[in-house]
Amino acid sequence: MKAGGSISIWFFIGISLLVNGLLILGSGIYELFHAPQVPVVLFHLHASVWWGGILALLGAGYCFYFAPGKGRV
């Protein structure tokens, strides 16, 4: 489904996942080198790094595939 003139809703979702993913990934990488004073439970699994990475990759994929002008819905 396309929004407005030519942008697919999935492109907006891609942007959202990409931006959020990068912010979370960046935050996770920062915590790798500056461990928090009060870490969350299971901190050693570094969920921010891999979850942020997954969201960013997914978002980038959506942005690429549904980029405006490609005609995909």
Place this chain on the structure above:
Amino acid sequence: MTPALAFLNVPRLVHLSTVDLVIIVFYFVLVLAIGFYLKERANTGEDFFMAGREMTAWIAGLSFLSANLGALELMGWAGSAYQYGILATHWYWIGAIPAMLFLALVMMPFYYISKTHSVPGYLKLRFGESSRVLSSICFAFMTVLMSGINMYSMALVLKIILGWNINVSILVSSLTVAIYVSLGGLRSAIFNEVLQFILIWAGALLIPILGLIEAGGWAGLKARIAVNASAEYTHMWSTMGHFKDNPMGIHWTGIVFGLAAVISTGYWTTDFLVVQRVLAAKDLRAAKMAPIIGAAFKMFVPFIVILPGLLGLALLPMKLMPEAQAIATGGHSYNEVLPLMLARYCGPGLLGLGITALIAGFMSGMAGNVSAFTTVWTYDIYRALINKNATDKHYVTMGRLSTIGGVIISVVTAYVVIDFKSIMDYVQALFSFFIAPLFATVIIGMLWKRATPAGGFWGLLAGTGSSVGMWAWVKLDPTALRYVALSPYARDMAENMYRALWSCLTCAIVTFLVSLATKPKPEAELKGLVYGATDIPSETYVSMFHRPWFWAVVVAVIFVGLNIIFW
């Protein structure tokens, strides 16, 4: 701290970092950007109120589900899972899946082929103006009140979790919803609901994943719950032989006949808040596939709502308690289990995404209510009763104004609820009064050609009246519970189930008897509205994998399998 951020400086459950705040602000910016972008596509009535009827099955299906993921859905049912165990899953499985499949396969053809704008609009075509007016006024009134309650709930949650001022939260959320719905109409609401759906999953999915790792898998979780509460908390059906055998105080007949057969079917098939999303589908096949796609995802929502509640029961070091007790003792209430689990596992960034998921859930519910209210107000009340012959442009302007008006009434309701909290219980009950009889009226209208306009109207009125009467009877004389809910041990949930069942039956019986005594419509006038008088397009031209029936069977098989696994 700057004065602008002074409202954040109060006690809170979690503390947000800068990156968390950036994620939340980015969400609001994106939602508004979508609204502004879609403004150019909301110039005609068909565009503004029906999103141009060009949604794909996926968009309509995810929006259909997302509109229901608002309000207290996320936090409330996670709290219920902590309190009642896995029994809360009934509201997601038997209390949703059969009804969604029924909507897709049986009812959707009539809604779609009749080209109605709304459920009250269908009643007008099938039973006449009086039924439409009764249902649309009740629906508009209840919807806008529910939107206000959503708004208050969100503000309260943000206050508890983040320490944000209630007035600021109400102002920001109501302004955002008013802007993006009044600009882009239903299309904007639907697109944002799909975005919100994705964010809800992205923000909440990590809790059950990490929770299961910490608990040692499902087996470890069950073992811990058996120690902290009871082994019965992880069984869905085996404890429902008697009202006293389960923490919810409910019997399996209440779940099967009250919840599944009446309340859930009524809600998912006649509540215009959700049905409106499917009516916006681009063709009949998409309209039938949308609820099936919604059902497939609905089956897995317990993973991000119920499972965190159970994990809280197994893993949290403190004991959660009812709201009143929590306020009196300074402890944590059941409803706080989801944010507590969020704070347990999520560091900076992830916490912001989790909070965004909660805000998105509340806003999708609020926007859903407002957009449904706008359509019913403009088409079924304003155009039907006040101004019948205006131009399409005039109705679009009225739609934009009523969006803003609906949001303003919602804000007023939110403040009324702050002062009179018991109103929340009454409005929830009022909403349930109407849904069960409405289902009986609509389904009889669709499946029985002999049902007459008088039968439809008087049945709806009698069903609603009987529901209100039973509710008042139990309020005035609590011992009446043994008659209404069939047991003195029944609790509120069970009472709601049985009241819905009796009011639905009352509506059906009155509709039947009055119809037999009055003159039916000629069959030519029932074309496109009733089974037996409607040509439903064949689907033989598409492959099996594109047929709604095939996917409905797949969903049904998984649904049965899940119930057996967690029996």
